[in-house]
Amino acid sequence: MNHILPALVAAALFAAPAFAAEAGADRAPPSKPPSAMTPTEIKAYNEGLPQTHPYYIKCRKMLEIGSLVKKNRTCYTNEKWKEVIAQGNQNARDTAEAMVGKAVNSN
Structure with a gap:
Protein backbone atom coordinates (compact mmCIF):
# COMPACT_ATOMS: atom_id res chain seq x y z
CA MET A 1 0.00 0.00 0.00
CA ASN A 2 2.84 2.41 0.83
CA HIS A 3 4.41 1.83 -2.59
CA ILE A 4 1.26 2.60 -4.57
CA LEU A 5 0.91 6.26 -3.56
CA PRO A 6 4.40 7.35 -4.75
CA ALA A 7 3.85 5.45 -8.00
CA LEU A 8 0.54 7.25 -8.59
CA VAL A 9 2.13 10.64 -7.85
CA ALA A 10 5.00 9.89 -10.24
CA ALA A 11 2.58 8.80 -12.97
CA ALA A 12 0.54 11.99 -12.53
CA LEU A 13 3.66 14.16 -12.76
CA PHE A 14 4.79 12.46 -15.97
CA ALA A 15 1.32 12.72 -17.53
CA ALA A 16 0.83 16.43 -16.68
CA PRO A 17 3.35 17.85 -19.22
CA ALA A 18 1.89 15.67 -21.99
CA PHE A 19 -1.63 16.86 -21.18
CA ALA A 20 -0.47 20.50 -21.03
CA ALA A 21 1.26 20.15 -24.40
CA GLU A 22 -1.89 18.72 -25.97
CA ALA A 23 -4.06 21.50 -24.50
CA GLY A 24 -2.53 24.19 -26.75
CA ALA A 25 -1.13 22.04 -29.53
CA ASP A 26 -3.68 23.27 -32.08
CA ARG A 27 -3.44 26.96 -31.06
CA ALA A 28 -2.38 29.37 -33.79
CA PRO A 29 -0.08 32.33 -33.10
CA PRO A 30 -1.83 35.61 -32.27
CA SER A 31 -3.36 37.37 -35.28
CA LYS A 32 -1.99 40.79 -34.30
CA PRO A 33 1.15 41.85 -32.43
CA PRO A 34 0.79 41.15 -28.70
CA SER A 35 1.87 44.69 -27.76
CA ALA A 36 -1.11 46.00 -29.74
CA MET A 37 -3.54 43.75 -27.86
CA THR A 38 -5.43 44.92 -24.78
CA PRO A 39 -4.90 43.09 -21.49
CA THR A 40 -8.39 41.59 -21.85
CA GLU A 41 -7.55 40.23 -25.32
CA SER A 67 11.28 59.49 -17.08
CA LEU A 68 10.87 58.66 -13.42
CA VAL A 69 7.31 57.37 -13.70
CA LYS A 70 6.40 56.47 -17.31
CA LYS A 71 6.51 52.79 -18.17
CA ASN A 72 6.11 51.05 -21.49
CA ARG A 73 4.26 47.74 -21.71
CA THR A 74 6.05 45.24 -23.94
CA CYS A 75 4.28 42.01 -24.82
CA TYR A 76 5.63 39.06 -26.80
CA THR A 77 5.00 35.34 -27.09
CA ASN A 78 7.42 33.02 -25.26
CA GLU A 79 8.92 32.17 -28.64
CA LYS A 80 9.60 35.85 -29.43
CA TRP A 81 10.92 36.56 -25.89
CA LYS A 82 13.57 33.86 -26.44
CA GLU A 83 14.64 35.60 -29.67
CA VAL A 84 14.68 39.07 -28.04
CA ILE A 85 16.73 37.84 -25.08
CA ALA A 86 19.18 35.96 -27.32
CA GLN A 87 19.64 39.06 -29.51
CA GLY A 88 20.22 41.26 -26.45
CA VAL A 100 38.58 44.61 -25.27
CA GLY A 101 41.93 46.28 -25.71
CA LYS A 102 40.47 49.75 -26.23
CA ALA A 103 40.13 50.47 -22.53
CA VAL A 104 43.88 50.13 -21.97
CA ASN A 105 45.66 53.46 -21.57
CA SER A 106 48.80 53.36 -23.69
CA ASN A 107 51.52 55.89 -22.93
Whole structure:
Protein backbone atom coordinates (compact mmCIF):
# COMPACT_ATOMS: atom_id res chain seq x y z
CA MET A 1 0.00 0.00 0.00
CA ASN A 2 2.84 2.41 0.83
CA HIS A 3 4.41 1.83 -2.59
CA ILE A 4 1.26 2.60 -4.57
CA LEU A 5 0.91 6.26 -3.56
CA PRO A 6 4.40 7.35 -4.75
CA ALA A 7 3.85 5.45 -8.00
CA LEU A 8 0.54 7.25 -8.59
CA VAL A 9 2.13 10.64 -7.85
CA ALA A 10 5.00 9.89 -10.24
CA ALA A 11 2.58 8.80 -12.97
CA ALA A 12 0.54 11.99 -12.53
CA LEU A 13 3.66 14.16 -12.76
CA PHE A 14 4.79 12.46 -15.97
CA ALA A 15 1.32 12.72 -17.53
CA ALA A 16 0.83 16.43 -16.68
CA PRO A 17 3.35 17.85 -19.22
CA ALA A 18 1.89 15.67 -21.99
CA PHE A 19 -1.63 16.86 -21.18
CA ALA A 20 -0.47 20.50 -21.03
CA ALA A 21 1.26 20.15 -24.40
CA GLU A 22 -1.89 18.72 -25.97
CA ALA A 23 -4.06 21.50 -24.50
CA GLY A 24 -2.53 24.19 -26.75
CA ALA A 25 -1.13 22.04 -29.53
CA ASP A 26 -3.68 23.27 -32.08
CA ARG A 27 -3.44 26.96 -31.06
CA ALA A 28 -2.38 29.37 -33.79
CA PRO A 29 -0.08 32.33 -33.10
CA PRO A 30 -1.83 35.61 -32.27
CA SER A 31 -3.36 37.37 -35.28
CA LYS A 32 -1.99 40.79 -34.30
CA PRO A 33 1.15 41.85 -32.43
CA PRO A 34 0.79 41.15 -28.70
CA SER A 35 1.87 44.69 -27.76
CA ALA A 36 -1.11 46.00 -29.74
CA MET A 37 -3.54 43.75 -27.86
CA THR A 38 -5.43 44.92 -24.78
CA PRO A 39 -4.90 43.09 -21.49
CA THR A 40 -8.39 41.59 -21.85
CA GLU A 41 -7.55 40.23 -25.32
CA ILE A 42 -4.28 38.77 -24.03
CA LYS A 43 -6.04 37.11 -21.11
CA ALA A 44 -8.65 35.62 -23.47
CA TYR A 45 -5.93 34.39 -25.85
CA ASN A 46 -3.89 32.80 -23.02
CA GLU A 47 -6.96 31.01 -21.61
CA GLY A 48 -6.22 27.29 -21.54
CA LEU A 49 -2.58 27.61 -22.62
CA PRO A 50 0.15 26.47 -20.26
CA GLN A 51 2.63 29.23 -19.37
CA THR A 52 5.41 27.27 -21.07
CA HIS A 53 3.63 27.11 -24.45
CA PRO A 54 5.55 28.90 -27.27
CA TYR A 55 2.52 31.10 -28.11
CA TYR A 56 1.69 32.07 -24.51
CA ILE A 57 1.85 35.87 -24.30
CA LYS A 58 3.83 37.51 -21.49
CA CYS A 59 3.98 41.25 -20.84
CA ARG A 60 6.62 43.26 -19.03
CA LYS A 61 6.56 46.88 -17.98
CA MET A 62 9.82 48.70 -18.57
CA LEU A 63 10.77 52.17 -17.41
CA GLU A 64 11.05 54.72 -20.17
CA ILE A 65 14.51 56.25 -20.30
CA GLY A 66 14.45 59.86 -19.12
CA SER A 67 11.28 59.49 -17.08
CA LEU A 68 10.87 58.66 -13.42
CA VAL A 69 7.31 57.37 -13.70
CA LYS A 70 6.40 56.47 -17.31
CA LYS A 71 6.51 52.79 -18.17
CA ASN A 72 6.11 51.05 -21.49
CA ARG A 73 4.26 47.74 -21.71
CA THR A 74 6.05 45.24 -23.94
CA CYS A 75 4.28 42.01 -24.82
CA TYR A 76 5.63 39.06 -26.80
CA THR A 77 5.00 35.34 -27.09
CA ASN A 78 7.42 33.02 -25.26
CA GLU A 79 8.92 32.17 -28.64
CA LYS A 80 9.60 35.85 -29.43
CA TRP A 81 10.92 36.56 -25.89
CA LYS A 82 13.57 33.86 -26.44
CA GLU A 83 14.64 35.60 -29.67
CA VAL A 84 14.68 39.07 -28.04
CA ILE A 85 16.73 37.84 -25.08
CA ALA A 86 19.18 35.96 -27.32
CA GLN A 87 19.64 39.06 -29.51
CA GLY A 88 20.22 41.26 -26.45
CA ASN A 89 22.81 38.83 -25.12
CA GLN A 90 24.56 38.73 -28.49
CA ASN A 91 24.63 42.54 -28.63
CA ALA A 92 26.18 42.65 -25.16
CA ARG A 93 28.82 40.08 -26.16
CA ASP A 94 29.64 42.01 -29.34
CA THR A 95 29.99 45.25 -27.39
CA ALA A 96 32.22 43.63 -24.75
CA GLU A 97 34.44 42.09 -27.44
CA ALA A 98 34.70 45.42 -29.27
CA MET A 99 35.84 47.13 -26.08
CA VAL A 100 38.58 44.61 -25.27
CA GLY A 101 41.93 46.28 -25.71
CA LYS A 102 40.47 49.75 -26.23
CA ALA A 103 40.13 50.47 -22.53
CA VAL A 104 43.88 50.13 -21.97
CA ASN A 105 45.66 53.46 -21.57
CA SER A 106 48.80 53.36 -23.69
CA ASN A 107 51.52 55.89 -22.93
